[in-house]
Amino acid sequence: QIFRKLDYWMSTRARRYAQRMHPKKSQGWRNYKYWGRFNKERNDHWVFGDKRSGQYLLKFSWFNVMRHTMVKGDASPDDPHLKVYWELRRKRKSSQLIPSYQRLARRQEYKCPVCSESLFNGEPLEKHHIIPRAQGGDDSYDNLELMHYFCHQQLHLVRQQSEGKVVVPNCQQTIRSVGRESEDEVLSLW
Known part of the structure; x- marks a missing residue:
């Protein structure tokens, strides 16, 4: 849930960056230039990156949450x-x-x-x-x-x-x- 919100926030920032860099171009042109399927292991065509160098932004939702083990009650390492x-x-x-x-x-x-x-x-x-x-x-x-x-x-x-x-x-x-x-x-x- 929180990773989806972070991905949305990052995509908004990426869209604003593309608009700032190319204010006279259409949204379709900007989408073609900056978004694509950069990570071949994932079927995600909406990844922000550079097609010339192949570098791209990772999405937060691609990573699993690592849970920590809860400590029992009032257990102290000094006990x-x-x-x-x-x-x-x-x-x-x-x-x-x-x-x-x-x-x-x-x-x-x-x-x-x-x-x-x-x-x-x-x-x-x-x-x-x-x-x-x-x-x-x-x-x-x-x-x-x-x-x-x-x-x-x-x-x-x-x-x-x-x-x-x-x-x-x-x-x-x-x-x-x-x-x-x-x-x-x-x-x-x-």
């Missing part, structure tokens, strides 16, 4: 009793990821290996190589982890700044680096 409920809601967002990210997320049980939080908390996600490619690691799923962008940055920062062998909190991986800071200084970043 510890509803943690399972919110994790299930976030897992549904995994279908929006590309297939390789979906597979990694499922393998990690939808948790970031660094902070142990849900992968779907609104932060962007990145792939991390457990064995860096520079050290002979490959792009196989066994060598990849999915983590938050910020966690990935922190992990590499610890790698660069740590001295000797440091264990990253909440992560089973041990890392080596050649920095000058002590373990306490490095882990204070976390």
Whole structure:
């Protein structure tokens, strides 16, 4: 309903534009010049566009409305009793990821290996190589982890700044680096 109103509003604007550009031409001439069946997948002959370049305006009614899932009653993400409920809601967002990210997320049980939080908390996600490619690691799923962008940055920062062998909190991986800071200084970043 609302998309039809928006399409009507846009077609009115397009008609006014055509009239302003060609005030001495007839409406039939303007229709022939600016309207046509530009999108071959649709049987719609009233699409505004440029016949020379093939560019055209998309119609609002061509897009489906994406409904959001309603939140139960007074459910709050901060309520510890509803943690399972919110994790299930976030897992549904995994279908929006590309297939390789979906597979990694499922393998990690939808948790970031660094902070142990849900992968779907609104932060962007990145792939991390457990064995860096520079050290002979490959792009196989066994060598990849999915983590938050910020966690990935922190992990590499610890790698660069740590001295000797440091264990990253909440992560089973041990890392080596050649920095000058002590373990306490490095882990204070976390």
